[in-house]
Amino acid sequence: MRIAAAQFHPAKGSIDDNLARHLSLLKVAVQEGTDLVIFPELSLTGYEPALAAELAISADDPRIARLQKVADENRLTIICGAPLRNSSPRPLISSLVLQPGQKALIYSKVHLHHSEGEHFIAGHKHCIFPLGSVRAGVAICADTQHEHHAAQQKTAGADLYLVSSMMTAGGYEHDTGQLERWARRYEMPVAMANFHGESGGRRAVGGSSVWDRRGKLLARAPEDRDALAIAELSASGSRGWSRALPRV
Numbered sequence: 001m002r003i004a005a006a007q008f009h010p011a012k013g014s015i016d017d018n019l020a021r022h023l024s025l026l027k028v029a030v031q032e033g034t035d036l037v038i039f040p041e042l043s044l045t046g047y048e049p050a051l052a053a054e055l056a057i058s059a060d061d062p063r064i065a066r067l068q069k070v071a072d073e074n075r076l077t078i079i080c081g082a083p084l085r086n087s088s089p090r091p092l093i094s095s096l097v098l099q100p101g102q103k104a105l106i107y108s109k110v111h112l113h114h115s116e117g118e119h120f121i122a123g124h125k126h127c128i129f130p131l132g133s134v135r136a137g138v139a140i141c142a143d144t145q146h147e148h149h150a151a152q153q154k155t156a157g158a159d160l161y162l163v164s165s166m167m168t169a170g171g172y173e174h175d176t177g178q179l180e181r182w183a184r185r186y187e188m189p190v191a192m193a194n195f196h197g198e199s200g201g202r203r204a205v206g207g208s209s210v211w212d213r214r215g216k217l218l219a220r221a222p223e224d225r226d227a228l229a230i231a232e233l234s235a236s237g238s239r240g241w242s243r244a245l246p247r248v
Contacts, residue, residue, distance in 0.1 A: 001132050001233045003036045003160075003189075004029050005208035005219075008226040009197030010046030013055055015082075018044050019063050022080060025228060026070050028243055032230055036077040036131060038162050038193045040204075041109075041141045042093060043081040047166040047200040049119040052083040056091035059084060059104055064096060071098045077131060079138065081164050083120070084108065090121045095138050095164050097129055105129055109140040111149065116142075126156060134159035137188075141165045144175065150182040160233075163192040169205045176209060184215030189233055196224050212238045 006025045011017035022039060029037045041047055044063070045055045057064070064080075071078050078098040083091035084106065092108035093116065099105070108123025109116075127138040137158030143149045144163055153161060161182060167175050176192070183190040189212050196206035206223040210231035218240030221227035225247065231240035 001134070002032070002034045002230065003191050003210065003233065004032065004034045004038070004228040004230045005191045005193040005210055005221070006037050006039050006228050007194055007196055007206050007208040007221050010043070010195055010199050012046050012199070013048050013051050015044050015055070015057070015063055018046065019066065021226065022067060023070070024245060025226065026076070026078065028245060029228060030074045030076065032228065032243060034076065034230060036079070036136070037228070038079040038164060038191055039081060040193045040195045041081050041164045041166045042083060043164065045082060047195065047202065049116060049200055052091050052119050053089065056083040056085045059096060059106060064098070064104065068098045068104065072100050075100045079162060079164065081140070086121070088121045090119060092123055093120050093140055094123070095127075095140055097127065097138065099129070107138040107140070109143060111143045111146050113142045126152060128153060128156050128158050131160065136160040136162055139163045141167075144179060144182065147182070150186055154186040154188060159188055161186075161188050161190045163190060165192055165194045166199065166202070166204055167194045167207070168202050172205050172207060176207070180211055180215045180217070183211040183213060187213045189213050189231070189238070191229075191231070210240055
């Protein structure tokens with residue numbers, strides 16, 4: 001199985017511009033033969049809590065359909081992020097799991113960061129889905145600060161932990177250190193996708209990464225480029241590399 005954690009510099013609140021970056025990265029992912037690509041937290045809008053209510057979309061938004069088409073045509077699983085409408089005035093921070101020929105699965109962030117409650121509501125259900133011969137669990141950023149989130153995913157049958165993030169310089173080393181520990185402790189590879197550049201008044205530092213089930217770092221993207229961190233996971237030995245896109 002070959003998986004990729006994608007990163008890019010988001011355009012503030014512009015779903016169309018951010019969708020174009022998704023499509024560019026997905027084109028490279030297809031060239032690399034990947035089976036799954038995960039994007040950062042709120043990847044379609046950028047991490048813009050103050051704008052979330054006006055930017056919120058539904059799961060059947062036609063722009064999601066464009067990504068679903070890529071998934072269908074390339075037998076590729078895509079995990080993208082967006083603020084999703086619901087019955088509350090505040091949206092959910094959600095990841096949409098787009099699998100070939102299937103209805104989108106939705107995971108909404110359970111553990112909100114301390115400042116996010118003003119703009120979002122929390123989800124309450126885990127999301128674990130089949131991916132080839134394994135099962136994959138989904139997390140969003142602050143979820144991974146709570147060890148029981150990873151533990152519950154493992155108990156529920158996850159073999160792989162897929163994380164969409166918005167990590168800044170101040171927290172990157174701590175947060176990735178925890179992901180390395182969860183990979184090793186629960187014996188499941190971890191892929192983490194992060195932005196680079198400014199979003200929502202914070203500066204993300206790239207470094208999207210993949211660790212194997214022993215916590216060994218397989219691939220890490222650079223800090224300041226649109227890129228993919230790619231890993232080929234195998235019982236007989238895993239390997240990883242990064243692929244940077246041209247600067248735009």
